[in-house]
Amino acid sequence: MKNLAVSSKSIPVILHPLLNIWQSDDNDNQTNHNISLDHRIGDGKIKYTRLQYGLQVINFDILLSQDIEISIDPIAEDSLQFLYCLNGKCSHIFKNPEEVSFIDQFQTVVVRSHKESNSSIIIKKGLHVVFNLICVNVNEYFNEFKTKENHFGKKFQIFLQCISKKPKYIHLGSYNFKIAEQLKLIVNAEYNNEISKLLSLKGRYYLVLAKHIEQFYADIENNSNTSGLLKDELKRISKVSEFIKKHPEIQHSIQTLCAASGLSPAKLQEGFRFMFDRTVSDYVRNIRLEKAEKLIQTTDLTISEIVYSVGLTSRSYFCKIFKKKYRFSPKEYKSKTTNT
Known part of the structure; x- marks a missing residue:
């Protein structure tokens, strides 16, 4: 069901797997795209933002009439994806051999993959899903932290070591409601102009990324929910x-x-x-x-x-x-x- 009216040359490579469900795009630049879903697939919007080289964000707010599988194989050789379901739920799959992981609402997930890992997100029909994907090129974005000897740099080195043990890696983390609060602010925000919009989006997405990494550390140190409260x-x-x-x-x-x-x-x-x-x-x-x-x-x-x-x-x-x-x-x- 590929929409031939959409030229793959005019959009970022990371969005190419979405061409099959793409109806229209009200942006014509490489930094922001607001994609309307093909009505034969379902209803909703997909928003893409490139924050900087090596750091891209895709937000899904969709209700499908059929199941879809979206490849998140990166454009870089070594990439991290930080996944978060603000509403609904979905699943992640590595193929060859097939490994399926279910992602619950409010759960943090970190995925490491490369071009040939066949990594995808599966979203089921009939479920309103609001989903956030932050894609990080490790070499471009984290490179400056790899050699730093301060406390911050060392924590990043430990983080990268943990996720670099296997060519394919997925960490199903704990539930983090602080990320949900930041994403809600992004979704509901109103801006006076494009400059304030860009600065606000960047600041909040960087904060979301930081909270993903904080949650990862809390999980591996078995200190993820110090409140003692249940998920419900x-x-x-x-x-x-x-x-x-x-x-x-x-x-x-x-x-x-x-x-x-x-x-x-x-x-x-x-x-x-x-x-x-x-x-x-x-x-x-x-x-x-x-x-x-x-x-x-x-x-x-x-x-x-x-x-x-x-x-x-x-x-x-x-x-x-x-x-x-x-x-x-x-x-x-x-x-x-x-x-x-």
């Missing part, structure tokens, strides 16, 4: 955090959040500290400030109107905590944003 409990924490983001104006309390999640106050607090490095109240306050900053930038609401729209009642308190976070009073921030 961490999922409930994630749902609570999403509810707070959508409704910052509600007067959230430990009691109401516990009732909604079915978690005890101790587990709720423990989960927020583990996932966000904040208490529940700190998290709610930070979400309100972020929403307020966005309203200051994008609306003509007065400061008092913004205060009440994010669930606060004291303008003086709001001004105090806003200035502490953003280094300007709300009025100064609004003036600065307007004049920029």
